[in-house]
Amino acid sequence: MIKRRLNIRMSGLGGQGVVTSAHVLAMAASKENKWSISNPFFGAEKRMAPAEAYTRIGIDRIYDRGELVYPDAIIVFHPQVITMQKSYTAPFYSGVKNGGLLIINSDVPLLSKEDKASLVKLNVSTFYVSATKIAIDIAGTELATNMALIGSVAGITGCVSLQSLDLALQDRFGKKYVASGGTATLDEAIKKKFAKKEQLLAKNLATVTHAYERAGAWANDNKYELMVAAA
Amino acid sequence: MTTTALIGTKNKKGQVYTDPNEIFFEAPRDASFLTGSEIIKEAIKRSSCEMSVAYPITPQSEAASLIGELFAEGYVDIYSRGASEFDVMSICAGGSFGGSRCFTTTAGPGTLRAMENFPMWAGSRLPIQVCITCRGINSPLSIQPDTLELYYMLETGCLIWHAETAQDLFDFIMKGFVVAEQPDVHLPIAVACDGFFVTHTKDVVMMTPDDMCLPRYDPYRSPVPCMDMECPPVRMMRDPFVMKNNYISYATHASWQQEVRAAIERSRKHTEVLLDGLIEIENGDAEVLIVSSGTAVSQGRETITLMKDEGFDVGLVKIKTLRPFPTEEIKAATRNAKRIFVPEFNVAGWLAREVKAVVEDNQRVVAGPHVGGGMTMPPEVVMERILRTLKADKEELSHV
Secondary structure, X not given: OEXXXXXXXXXXXXXXXXXXXXXXXXHHHHHOOOEEEEEEEEOOOOOOOEEEEEXXXXXXXXXXXXXXXXXXXXEEOOOHHXXXXXXXXXXXXXXXXXXXXXXXXXXXXXXXXXXXXHHHHOOOEEEEEOHHHHHHHHHOOHHHHHHHHHHHHHHHHOOOOHHHHHHHHHHHHHOOOOOOHHHHHHHHHHHHHOOOHHHHHHHHHHHHHXXXXXXXXXXXXXXXXXXXXXX | XXXXXXXXXXXXXXXXXXXXXXXXHHOOOEEEEEEHHHHHHHHHHOOOOOEEEEOOOOOOOOHHHHHHHHHHHOOOOEEEEOOOHHHHHHHHHHHHHOOOOEEEEEOOHHHHHOOOHHHHHHHOOOOOEEEEEEOOOOOOOOOOOOOHHHHHHOOOOOEEEEOOOHHHHHHHHHHHHHHHOOOOXXXXXXEEEEOOOOOOOEEEEEEOOOOEEOOOOOHHHOXXXXXXXXXXXXXXXXXXXXXXXXXXXXXXXXXXXXXXXXXXXXXXXXXXXXXXXXXXXXXXXXXXXXXXXXXXXXHXXXXXXXXXXXXXXXXXXXXXXXXXXXXXXXXXXXXXXXXXXXXXXXXXXXXXXXXXXXXXXXXXXXXXXXXXXXXXXXXXXXXHHHHHHHHHHHHHHHHO
């Protein structure tokens, strides 16, 4: 399915880098002259509370803002989004479009029989990815889970290239970045994990690349197609 | 020396004081991909803003702390923190009385806490700019976007402009200073945007060069006595003749309230030039029109596309300024519409009331859809409301 606009909803928990993911993905799209817009939605900031962010990428000017009620793709950053209903919609896949995509960060299947039946009716494909494990294996920290997830969605949909993601990551982590208190603290935490900023960028990109290739292979094997039209 | 005489010279940061028309209409613009909060900082960086006061309440927006960075870098001369929003607005009044171009931000409960100051600013003819990044005002505490607070602002005597996007926000902040400081206006201005939908959203914004800045504020262009050693503040706040005779006091206050409103009206001619009109019309010949302000305009634009795909012709009227209210423009733009929808991000539907008050044959106006408390308004919801109304209209006709 080739679309003029791809709507991506990211559901996770505070502290996982959900908002950062949406911004990085939108920035990457902007780098390759696509129209894009990203915005977060969360309550008073706290870790482990539901946090959502949305990225819209397309070939026409995008005005739509706010919570993404009808997504083409949903990324679940944490099992608790499903198991403890930590999402802004119930069920977490509410509103997903026909032929849509579900990416879940989990080592084990999490969907109930009812969920599966509903998703089959909607012709939604599900891609499980052990994003946290990939992050630990490649970047050496679970804080790079979000990198594995944006790599996955980009790998399956081709909505942004690896080169654009690289440029967006350099913008986000290579320069001084504007962030609220909580996000700034997390930024500092991840920077301390690495001796140098370059190392952080390299590890992030390696995580993104690994997930990108793996997810792309899954899409090929399953003949799944969800793409943004060429501008 | 007047501040316009400084045009062409550099400030201490190397920015060139530039004619506003050159900045807005001739200077090259580059695309940036930034959040609305970052855009507020960028606009203030180019506005020769001398003073800013903050009561930082992230996550409403990071704007106040970003302006603190501008202070640290030397772009803003005075930066302080208030004990509360009331305190912030009062300090701004002092700064403006003293001749500084003042800027601050607030949102939701903060706006209401500061409320007493806004009509005081207007009555004192202080051209302070407050950026209101709208959020819910109710309890339990909400940090989500909701435009109810603008309802409370409407009769404060402030100019009120409502930005649709981060691009609007950038332009409105800089242009807002220019209009608010005109001698025949000289009023405070509230430049509003919707929290989260603009402040936290990353979007493309075309920005003017950061080595060009507005001329500085000239307090001696004020239509009322400028506070200096010959005219201390007490003369302005409690002039004895006003306080000693009730009749004169009433008459003075009544005429002054009218003068403040007249000054709002006089801002039109300046605003029309800078904002290219108080409204913007898209597909204005359509029989169904969406009339709105802020983010609801963006959702309206998406609705037009959605309905076009379904075979319906829908147009849009974007209201840029709530005060002055574009009465004649809205009347003219909606004259031929059969239905006028006013979608809003608040429970009260205050914009629909404003529109109903000015259009002829106002049963054409549908107040809605409304969402409140930070809820999103997908274009599908606007479309559903339009289709439902049109269907009911058709059924009513078939019964006649």
